[in-house]
Amino acid sequence: FGGGAWLAQETNLFLSPRAKQLDYLKEHEEEIVKFVKSKNSKIESVQISWDETKWEKVGNGTPQGGGEIVNVYGGFNHIESSSWNVTFDIENGKIIPNSMALANYLRMGGRIFD
Secondary structure, eight states: OHHHHHHHHHHTTTSOHHHHHHHHHHHTHHHHHHHHHTTOTTOOOEEEOGGGOEEEEEOOSSTTOSEEEEEEEEEETTOTTEEEEEEEEEETTEEOGGGOEEOSOOEETTEEOO
8 A cells, every 4th residue: 555655656646737847847947047047148046936837828820729838937136126937838748848938038127138
């Protein structure tokens, strides 16, 4: 009986698809940080706001739509008014790692960060 509980934990049988996707993203936090830092040499540190992560369906004008994405948000350099947003495509319930893209400009106080 104990082995079955261990197996369930190891394979995340009880986690929702979104919880699994969020766990995956958290495991790849350093890659997200490096990606955001690569967008501007003035970015020294990156903060991720995991509680703001959002899932969306994207449209492309067809009945089946354009698929699903997950948006990750955060700030940089410990500046409260800073923000960034990266997206990942989702296919067959899994995040596509090489689909990471900056969705909006880096911002500080609502303005584009140069």
